[in-house]
Amino acid sequence: MFTRHRRLRTTQGIRDLVKETVLNPNDFIYPIFVVEGENIKREIEALPEVYHYSLDNLEGVIKDVVEAKIKGVLLFGVPDEKDGIASSAFDENGIVQKAIRKIRELAPDLFIITDVCMCQYTDHGHCGVIENGIINNDETLEYLQKIALSHAKAGADMVAPSDMMDGRVMAIREILDENGFENVSILAYSAKYASAFYGPFREAAGSSPQFGDRKTYQMDPGNIRQAMREIEDDIIEGADIIMVKPALSYLDVIRWARDKFDHPIVAYNVSGEYSMVKAAGKMGLIDEKQIALEILTSIKRAGADIIITYFALDACKWLKDM
Ligand code: PBG
Secondary structure (H helix, E strand, O other), X not given: OXXXXXXXXXXXXXXXXXXXXXXXXXXXXXXXXXXXXXXXXXXXXXXEEEXXXXXXXXXXXXXXXXXXXXXXXXXXXXXXXXXXXXXXXXXXXXXXXHHHHHXXXXXXXXXXXXXXXXXXXXXXXXXXXXEOOEEEHHHHHHHHHHHHHHHHHHOOOEEEEOOOOOOHHHHHHHHHHHOOOOOOEEEEEEEEEOOHXXXXXXXXXXXXXXXXXXXXXXXXXXXXXXXXXXXXXXXXXXXXXXXXXXXXXXXXXXXXHHHHOOOOEEEEEOHHHHHHHHHHHHOOOOOHHHHHHHHHHXXXXXXXXXXXXXXXXXXXXXXXXX
C-alpha cells in the first residue's frame, strides 16, 4: 500500500484548492525613496526599476500603489545635507517629513511607515552618534526619539527604528506617548543582521559607513538564539510588530520567531535579494517572475505576516494575471 499524493496535484483546480500559502496585496509593504529637488524620477542603478522620487513626482507611484491595493509604504529619505548628529533627520521640513505630508494628501488612507535611523543623515554613515570612535548607544536614543517624534508630527502612522541600538523601542514609545501620539505604532527592526545583502540599498540611500562596519550593532548572521532575545526585548519595550531582516537567508529565524511569539512578523526582502533576482533575470539565467513569487511565497510560508519588498508592485500585477 502507498498513498497517491499526486491525486491532489492532478489539475490546477485541485492544486489551487489545497494551496496552503497564497500571496495577496495585503502581504506587501512597498519601500519608497524620496529625494530633494524637482521633477526627479531617477532609476537607482543598484536597484533596477526602483526610483528616487522628488515630492512633485510622487503622485504616479502612489497611484500605482493604491491601484495595486497595497496598503502600506515604507519611506526612506535621501537628504541633501548630512552632519555628525543627523540634523536633517529630525527637521520638520526634512525630506521624509515633507513626503509624509505629501502622501497623506495624495492618498489619505494609505498606511505610512517611516524608517527611523541616522545613517543616511550622518556624515560618517553610522546609525548612531559617535564619541571617541565608538557609537554611543544611550546618546543615540535621544536622537532617535527626535526623529520618531518628527515623523509622528508630520503624520506617520507607524515608525520603524532600524538602528539596532538597545532600548530604542522603549525610548521611542515614551516620547510618542508623552506627546499624545499613543496611536502611532512601532515596527521594530528587531532581528537585523549585519548583512552584505544591504549593499544596493546603501548605494540607493548613500548610507555606507565611512569607517568600520555595522557589526557592533547589527547581528552576526550565525546567531539565532540571540535573535529571539532581541525580539523578546523589543516586545517588552512596546513594539507592535517585529521584524526579521534580511528574509531569504533567514527563513529559519522567521520560523523560530513565528513559533515563539504571537506578534505580527514583518520580513524584509532586502535590496540584495531583489537585485540578485533582477540581474539574473536580465541575463536570462532565471525566470524573474517565477523566482520572485517563489521567494515571496517561501517567506510567507516560513511565518511572515507581512513582507517589505521592492517586488511589491510587480508581484501584485503578476498575481492578478494568475
Ligand atoms: C538603515 C537601513 C538599511 C536598510 C534598511 N534601513 C541599511 C543598513 O542597515 O545598512 C536596508 C534595506 C535593504 O537592503 O533593502 N539602517
